[in-house]
Amino acid sequence: MKDNETYNIMFCGVGGQGLMLLSAILGKAAVDAGLEVRTGEQHGLSQRQGSIYVHFRIGKPLSPLIPYGRADMVIAMEASEVLRYIEYLKEDGVVIMSNRIMPPVSETEQIALDKQKQTKYITVEQIIERIREVTYRIVTLDSLELAIEAGNPRTENSVLIGATVACEDFPILAEDVRKALLGLVPKKTAEANSKAFDLGMEASTDCLGTS
């Protein structure tokens, strides 16, 4: 990473998914790697099931908020939330997203009340089609499935983090991030988290292709 550069990540998801832990892990990794970090977060009204985000900036950050069109990466724990913050993503930036969709209740209501059964939930395909107007570098992960494969469904965070470090322009070394991760998760889940990290990394490398 060059001296006066800033690497910007927009984290997003749904309240209760553990987004704050996700940003804390990458924050620790950045600090341990000697990089400066500044974040802008949202708390309060979005306790559970509301839309939440963290502006995450490493390097020489000034404002706590990423300007529109300047996020190098969007990491989403819920697929539809990528679209909600799409104005932040730069052209050809990287999107790392879970394929999980958590439908808001208002959407469920429309579907339930449609006697003709025609109304459908928004799909990951529809979302990806729209993201493609901004970038083709999209990693979609079945993060829950991979977490279960790693041995603990609560390690979805680590899957996403593994996927993040596999991205070639991500400025922190994979092993530094793994160390930070293992330093912040409960000791007895270390093995599952490390495995989840690897699975995420593999899946992401497959999507982005190595170069």
Next chain:
Amino acid sequence: MASDSMFSLRNGGRNAGSCCLIADDPYAHSSQSEQDGRYFGEAAYVPMIEPSTAQEAFDMVKWAFEVSEKHRTLVIMRTTTRVNHQRGMVSLGNLNRTPFKRKRWADVKGQYFTVGAIARRLKAELLEKTQAIRDEFEDTDFNFVEEGDGDLGVLTGGVCYLHTKEAMQNLGINIPVFKLGTIYPLPEEKIANFLKSLKTLIVVEELTPYLETRITAIAKEVNSSLRIIGKKSGHFPEMLEYNVPIVETAIADVLSTVPSTDYGAILERAARLKEILPERPPIFCPGCPHRGTLWAFRQALQQLRIRNEIVFNNDIGCYSMAFLPPNEFSDSMLAMGASVGISAGMEMALEDRVIAMVGDSTLYHAALPGIVNLIHHNSNVTLFVLDNSVTAMTGQQFNPNSPFNAGGQPARKINMEKMFEALGAEKIVVIDPYETRDCIGPIKEAIQSDGFSVIISRRDCALYGDRQKKKRGERIIPSENDKETCREIFACVREFYCPAIIVDESDHKMLIQQDLCDGCLECRQVCPVDAPRSTEVER
């Protein structure tokens, strides 16, 4: 609310430093109104300072205590959302703590009785003090100038300083910047010197033109032809919060150039891409007891056919969300404890039945005087108290309804029923919102009874309850929908709005997302055919 005490406390700092932190919320992310707290410094002659970053906040607090002790004054640190909810690296340096020691009152006695002659003497002292602080603020490094090229400059502070620096970087310009760290008293001489060398000044500040107005007055003395760009010139809005694009666009406009990025085009495209996206408003958590209480309340109103003959005064807490679907209640929601005071007035002026709602924290913090007043006047008001054991919305803190104090130490839990009994409430009923159907009858009775009635709805906040369960080694057992029984009535969806509930597109039946479900089974109570049931499988 706190300002009356503050005006007297300004003489504080006699025996130890005192610093008060205030937070403004431009954009009203989680507030009832956008407020600009900067005026309090000047109004009360209390020095006010403002940081931009986490590091500066840390350094300023240390400095605030020095100023407070030296000048025997309260010091206010003013922040905004984007400073408070910012994370960054902070180097702590040396932290010297003075060990806590009790003192004798006679040794530390100050003047805490301020009235008449004393108040006048203190005011004179205060003016002297303020002058000394003003001199000190002229010299502090928290007010500084960053040199630059040309006769266009910027004056700014707080998070706007960071937005400005990034905007300048994006535009590739290096213009002089005055970074203000003291909002009151302003370093007027330092500012005057800065203004002398400029033809144009851009003032970047969120909310009201607090600085712009004061800078204009200084400029009139030292550089009357200075062109000031800010809110009055139409370059910056007087509401919402700022970001880099807003500041960059304004500076570019003054320079007759264009921003580094076509932010407008990005926003337009984003708006188009988002058209298919459903909104995701905040909602009660799975297992939240408030959901059941409000459902039962709605049923009671429906059965009594008085939905349009009530006024519902809401208060501050998770239950504020009763204004959202499917409840869409809430005729007022103004300030902590306001529901009961407003109800007292409304009960005298309206024909409708008046109902108020408070949480346990709001009850003890701010509603008691209003309740005493209601009972004293024999008001026909029904009060819901949502007893969920903690102050849920702000993060499950303890309150007088908990057996622990704010520091987590054992404390005495107030006996709510006894308290209402002693106050003379006509009717006190306790309901369990998880036995949702059984709540309807008692609610109907309470609403119909004369005098002041209280409905205490008691059940732990789901998040807090889950944490307690985990501590005790108990598991959460999610529920499932028995699809054989389900008749697609969807009361669970229409009337209940639990985020764990979705529709299974394969058979159009209700489906409970296992990882979100809290196993409260309130939805079974709402279902006319009892379709949801426990899986009895541990999660």
